[in-house]
Amino acid sequence: MAKLYFRYGAMWSGKTAQLLMVAFNYQEKGQRAVIIKPALDIKWENRVSTRIWLEKDVDVLAGEEDDIFQIIQSFFPLLNCVLVDEAQFLSARQIDQLQQVVIQLNLPVIAYGLRCDGNQESRSGSCRLLEIADKIEELKTMCECWNKATMNCRFDREGSLILGWEKILIDGMSDVVYRSLCPRCWMSYKEKLSDE
Numbered sequence: 001m002a003k004l005y006f007r008y009g010a011m012w013s014g015k016t017a018q019l020l021m022v023a024f025n026y027q028e029k030g031q032r033a034v035i036i037k038p039a040l041d042i043k044w045e046n047r048v049s050t051r052i053w054l055e056k057d058v059d060v061l062a063g064e065e066d067d068i069f070q071i072i073q074s075f076f077p078l079l080n081c082v083l084v085d086e087a088q089f090l091s092a093r094q095i096d097q098l099q100q101v102v103i104q105l106n107l108p109v110i111a112y113g114l115r116c117d118g119n120q121e122s123r124s125g126s127c128r129l130l131e132i133a134d135k136i137e138e139l140k141t142m143c144e145c146w147n148k149a150t151m152n153c154r155f156d157r158e159g160s161l162i163l164g165w166e167k168i169l170i171d172g173m174s175d176v177v178y179r180s181l182c183p184r185c186w187m188s189y190k191e192k193l194s195d196e
């Protein structure tokens with residue numbers, strides 16, 4: 001029976017690289033995985049890209065109002081798996097549509113995304129996935145102190161933590177540095193801010 005998977009991790013935990021590996025494995029077996037990403041995520045335009053040189057065009061750029069179940073149904077039955085990048089940017093309704101894909105089309109759906117954004121709050125897509133996914137798996141990455149990083153942080157060029165993110169974060173497009181930190185380091189950077 002197909003399942004809805006949520007594979008979450010902080011930034012730099014290799015989510016997109018793993019998505020591309022899964023797509024490649026399907027293709028190698030002569031099967032097809034469709035790749036979806038939210039249109040809200042404008043970095044890399046219509047591609048998914050990783051910092052380890054891998055990238056690929058997406059099959060579907062899902063707008064906020066798009067019905068993902070209907071879109072996937074139009075590919076069916078030439079399809080064996082659905083892969084979603086940056087799933088935190090989908091709406092709760094679209095996550096429900098992914099569940100509909102799993103149940104009614106019996107296709108596995110693997111959604112990759114951040115559990116929390118830079119304000120350490122869950123966005124609609126992650127929230128809903130945490131509520132309804134059949135399997136929730138963590139992709140781990142390390143903080144600079146070698147503990148597990150769970151917080152997504154932005155720093156300015158002087159090395160000060162930036163609090164209060166705007167809604168959509170596009171890395172590499174503004175004058176900030178992105179780092180994943182453990183809660184302990186995150187708190188100590190926050191304390192440094194209030195000392196200043």
Ligand SMILES: [Zn+2]
Binds near residue numbers: 183184
């Ligand atoms: Zn740390």
